[in-house]
Amino acid sequence: MESASLRERQKERRRARIYGVAIELFKQGGFQTTTATDIAKASNVSRGTFFNYYPYKEAVLLDYGSAVVEELRALAESRLAEGTPPATVLQEVWMRLAEQNEHERDLIPPLAYEVLNPDPERARIAYQALPLGKVIEMILRPMQQAGQLRSDLSLSRMSNLIADTYLMIALRWSAYGGGRSLQEEMRLTLSFLMDGVMRR
Incomplete structure (x- = not known):
């Protein structure tokens, strides 16, 4: 033994x-x-x-991405436990991720492509390794319970839409750049997304 x-x-x-x-x-x-x-x-x-x-080189990146998401989860749990408003926590987590991705710009495309891999099994493994949507869902749940979010979409669907949008914006930014930093792009994107999920 x-x-x-x-x-x-x-x-x-x-x-x-x-x-x-x-x-x-x-x-x-x-x-x-x-x-x-x-x-x-x-x-x-x-x-x-x-x-x-x-089993393939990209699998190393999944460990990297998984560690990043786990750090974000810990940050979110800590900030929520302190009584920080969920919308503020989401902004902090979102910007922390953007800051890290900005520093590791070359790692974003292969990581994103792995999530979009045409091999369904590899795409599934990548999706499970990078549960950003679950972290966002945890952050938004108190807002849903307080009746602040729209009710025609499930919390899971809204959270996954926000996470998927992050991935696509980061991928486009890393590939094509642009006049703004990734953090500024993501600040504007999150503002737009939150307008879409709030109850009117």
């Missing part, structure tokens, strides 16, 4: 090392130019070992 536990810890450490090295290489040299062989070599593992942990 103890040896099995030791093996699990070793596997977790190896996965963490591969992940850390891969993200660093993506940031330094770009996602597209970094190969699985590059990651394996820099991690001191074989190419086969890399694929044992990550």
Whole structure:
């Protein structure tokens, strides 16, 4: 039993090392130019070992995105527990995500494309790894309970529409740029979206 536990810890450490090295290489040299062989070599593992942990290169980004969303969830829970109004919490979470994505601009397109992958299984895995809609749903629930949101759409649908819009705006911004920062684009986008979900 103890040896099995030791093996699990070793596997977790190896996965963490591969992940850390891969993200660093993506940031330094770009996602597209970094190969699985590059990651394996820099991690001191074989190419086969890399694929044992990550069946495709984009899967590393799903771990990255999952960690980002988990940080946002923790921030939202903390701010809501402090009594911060949900609309303010959503703005803070939204802008925190935009700030992070602005710094990691090259990682947005491959992550977004994975969510839109034509392979349904890969798209499903990506969608489950990046539950931004669930975080938004948690933030908006008190507003729904207070009767502040429109009632002709479910809370889940509104939350997913907001999350999906974030993804598409971030993808377009990272690909084409524009005169505004991503944070400014997202500030305007969130204002527009919230007008759409509030009860009139």
